[in-house]
Amino acid sequence: MSGDAAHLPEAMRRQAWRQVREAYGWHTPLTPRHADLDLLRHLNNAAAIGLHIEARIRWLDAVLPQPAAEGLRLRPAGLWTDFLAEGGYPAPLEAGVALLCVDAEAAHIATALFQQGRCIGLQHAELAAWQDGERVPLPAALVQRLRAQEQPHPMPAEVHATFGTPPARSVDEALATRYADLDADGLLSDLALARYLEHGRSRWWLDGDADPRRLPLAGSVNVMVAHIAVRVYRATPVPATWQLRTGVQAMGRSSVTMRCRLFDGARLQADSEAVLVAIDPANHRPAPLPDAVRERWSALLPAA
Structure with a gap:
């Protein structure tokens, strides 16, 4: 070396x-x-x-x-x-x-x-x-x-590391701010932000016809979160409603990277990437992503 x-x-x-x-x-x-x-x-x-x-x-x-x-x-x-x-x-x-x-x-x-x-x-x-x-x-x-x-x-x-170009296609959703989302400073708490981003990833599975009672499962494999990166750009008083935008950033044999961004109106509040890995429940080792997931999501990846 x-x-x-x-x-x-x-x-x-x-x-x-x-x-x-x-x-x-x-x-x-x-x-x-x-x-x-x-x-x-x-x-x-x-x-x-x-x-x-x-x-x-x-x-x-x-x-x-x-x-x-x-x-x-x-x-x-x-x-x-x-x-x-x-x-x-x-x-x-x-x-x-x-x-x-x-x-x-x-x-x-x-x-x-x-x-x-x-x-x-x-x-x-x-x-x-x-x-x-x-x-x-x-x-x-x-x-x-x-x-x-x-x-x-x-x-x-x-x-x-920097995040790549956001995916062109996404699931968009408005989220109402709850009192419990505020911290002692009267701002969006770090934990509430983590839960917003978790919600975005879960909604993506739901829109992919996953059974909500089995989330975050897909077919015969479990899908586990391996890594989450979050960057915060503003710390302003919270709005009444946030805009959450989630899409597929990248895909490998056994993993998929989800991109989730939180907006206050047109202003980007936070950006994140999360790596999810398909796991064989029998041996707890990485397993290929289910064909149905790969077929649906491959068409939604950012252009090369």
């Missing part, structure tokens, strides 16, 4: 240190709820994302006891989540948190979820400062306080 290649960023799941409990300098216990289970009786992806968020918020409360400047909000500009293994109920979890680096642009925070001696999921959060709905530099005093917590590690490759 050349010297340059040796320093290329690795995908988060392939960074060996990420799945080691002792690599994280701060830990907190977490408790799954029965309501977090999906139809396969595993922790659903939005619930898992919520557990990462909870760990990050607890860490921030521990290391930043002083409130941010008036009107300034620390919120994610990007979230990358890998789902490594099935989480269950009611076994307790433990989360590890590490601050990888911080500068005037953002703080990069790694979290990992551990259950029954194994790492079941990873998340990388790009935490930015927001004021009046727009991203602004992190205050110098805040950067200085956070640097005392740094555990330097390379950024995962996902942080540098």
